[in-house]
Amino acid sequence: MDWFPLWNSLRIAAISGVLVFFTGILCAYYIARLPRVVKGILDVILTLPLVLPPTVCGWFLLMIFGLRHPVGQLLQQIGVRFVMTWYGGVLAASVVAFPLMYRTARGAFESFDETLAWSGKTLGLSNTFIFWRIRMPACRQGILAGAVLAFARALGEYGATSMLIGFTPGRTATISTTVYQLWRTGDDAGALVWVLVNLAISAAVLLAVNLLERKNRQGRRAV
Amino acid sequence: MKSKAVSKLPGIMLALVLAMAVTACGQASSDGLPSGTPAAEPVELTVFAAASMTETLTEIAGMYKAVEPNVSIVFNFDSSGTLQRQIEEGAVCDLFISAAQKQMDALDASLSGKDNPKGQDYVEQGTRVNLLENKVALVVPEGNPKGITGFADLAEKLKAGGVLMAMGNSDVPVGQYTKKILASFGLDETELAKAGCITYGSNVKEVTTQVYEASVDCGVVYATDAFSAGLEVVDTATKEMCGQIIYPAAVLKTSRNREAAQAFLDYLKTDACMDVFEKAGFSPAE
Numbered sequence: 001m002d003w004f005p006l007w008n009s010l011r012i013a014a015i016s017g018v019l020v021f022f023t024g025i026l027c028a029y030y031i032a033r034l035p036r037v038v039k040g041i042l043d044v045i046l047t048l049p050l051v052l053p054p055t056v057c058g059w060f061l062l063m064i065f066g067l068r069h070p071v072g073q074l075l076q077q078i079g080v081r082f083v084m085t086w087y088g089g090v091l092a093a094s095v096v097a098f099p100l101m102y103r104t105a106r107g108a109f110e111s112f113d114e115t116l117a118w119s120g121k122t123l124g125l126s127n128t129f130i131f132w133r134i135r136m137p138a139c140r141q142g143i144l145a146g147a148v149l150a151f152a153r154a155l156g157e158y159g160a161t162s163m164l165i166g167f168t169p170g171r172t173a174t175i176s177t178t179v180y181q182l183w184r185t186g187d188d189a190g191a192l193v194w195v196l197v198n199l200a201i202s203a204a205v206l207l208a209v210n211l212l213e214r215k216n217r218q219g220r221r222a223v
Numbered sequence: 224m225k226s227k228a229v230s231k232l233p234g235i236m237l238a239l240v241l242a243m244a245v246t247a248c249g250q251a252s253s254d255g256l257p258s259g260t261p262a263a264e265p266v267e268l269t270v271f272a273a274a275s276m277t278e279t280l281t282e283i284a285g286m287y288k289a290v291e292p293n294v295s296i297v298f299n300f301d302s303s304g305t306l307q308r309q310i311e312e313g314a315v316c317d318l319f320i321s322a323a324q325k326q327m328d329a330l331d332a333s334l335s336g337k338d339n340p341k342g343q344d345y346v347e348q349g350t351r352v353n354l355l356e357n358k359v360a361l362v363v364p365e366g367n368p369k370g371i372t373g374f375a376d377l378a379e380k381l382k383a384g385g386v387l388m389a390m391g392n393s394d395v396p397v398g399q400y401t402k403k404i405l406a407s408f409g410l411d412e413t414e415l416a417k418a419g420c421i422t423y424g425s426n427v428k429e430v431t432t433q434v435y436e437a438s439v440d441c442g443v444v445y446a447t448d449a450f451s452a453g454l455e456v457v458d459t460a461t462k463e464m465c466g467q468i469i470y471p472a473a474v475l476k477t478s479r480n481r482e483a484a485q486a487f488l489d490y491l492k493t494d495a496c497m498d499v500f501e502k503a504g505f506s507p508a509e
Contacts, residue, residue: 169419184425185393185394
């Protein structure tokens with residue numbers, strides 16, 4: 001049995017998870033500070049991939065990064081190609097997973113008690129220190145939830161991924177596209193194996209979150 | 224099945240009554256008795272057809288409005304393998320047009336055994352005909368970035384690696400033809416797939432789009448798809464490479480309007496329709 005789809009799905013989910021973690025937090029932090037109108041507009045744009053069907057995201061990505069289109073051609077000239085490559089999978093998964101991280105992080109930041117940050121300032125702490133050592137720990141639950149949701153969404157991405165990178169065995173095949181292809185070709189037994197693999201990963205991720213949450217609760221009670 | 228038909232009955236009756244009320248047809252009585260003019264009854268035909276027939280059949284459905292104003296046609300276009308599965312899973316379908324004999328054979332009780340191992344009985348016997356013939360074409364994106372000149376040239380380039388070819392998967396008829404073509408050049412599809420030279424589409428339109436978007440270096444689709452997408456055809460497969468590609472059509476036993484389905488099938492064989500088919504790259508089946 002060829003385990004490539006597992007490896008490919010994990011690397012796509014892991015890399016896009018990390019990308020989305022940092023960009024989501026940064027956007028959530030800075031956008032929360034913008035004037036109301038600008039904030040509203042950006043909020044809609046950045047959250048759209050969450051409510052749009054993944055095929056619509058895939059279509060937009062193809063119209064931007066496809067090799068018939070200016071951006072895609074430009075990138076091709078410098079040797080970067082998002083169609084039919086696994087980096088394209090990272091791109092697709094990141095776009096689709098981003099809103100989950102962004103929304104949950106913003107929710108967490110908005111419920112953060114700003115007096116804590118101001119107190120830090122009166123003590124002469126730097127903004128960076130306040131962000132990483134005060135704000136982030138206080139918001140860790142929301143941020144953790146967002147990160148897990150984003151990772152899980154990236155792992156399960158199908159629509160945009162299949163449109164942008166197709167199904168090339170050994171190159172772009174992911175767990176979700178493999179399940180679909182095996183089902184399409186009538187190989188239900190083969191599909192079942194990958195379904196079980198996917199269930200196992202998802203269950204492990206959810207279990208890890210529950211454990212972390214319990215630890216958090218216990219930690220808080222001790223304080 | 225039965226309950227589905229029953230649950231749709233009130234809707235059909237309502238549509239009937241409304242149609243009669245609107246046209247104020249003197250002959251029709253609102254109690255639902257047959258009025259003696261069959262043309263007054265609106266009929267909805269569900270046609271399951273291979274994805275490669277999307278444009279032609281849509282055009283023909285428009286033409287059919289003038290011939291049979293009371294018949295409206297609803298299409299379900301997909302790969303023939305998917306359509307076959309949907310029929311097996313109980314989808315209501317009046318007329319099935321497959322892009323290969325295999326899917327039709329699997330639903331034809333007269334072929335129980337080898338071609339129809341499950342002995343499934345969906346095809347209305349006596350209605351099955353060979354409707355059209357199509358060709359398998361090798362297409363390249365605009366500008367032909369890898370300079371592929373034909374199937375023989377492609378075979379060399381695949382052996383050397385560094386070419387990405389899009390083809391239908393083993394469930395899609397055009398994928399099965401592609402596999403035969405590769406075999407006729409002594410190439411093993413599994414080996415090529417392992418080398419990362421093949422990307423699989425789950426229907427022929429997906430392969431067409433991947434070539435059109437230049438996501439791949441070449442693809443194997445039907446001549447008709449190449450025609451409708453305006454793609455450059457560098458070669459067509461001969462009978463020796465992959466055999467003939469015949470599109471069979473048949474009325475199905477699940478049909479609730481067998482006469483109307485048969486009438487539409489007969490219409491498809493008229494010169495007017497064949498003109499439409501031939502303009503799109505099909506030829507009449509011998």
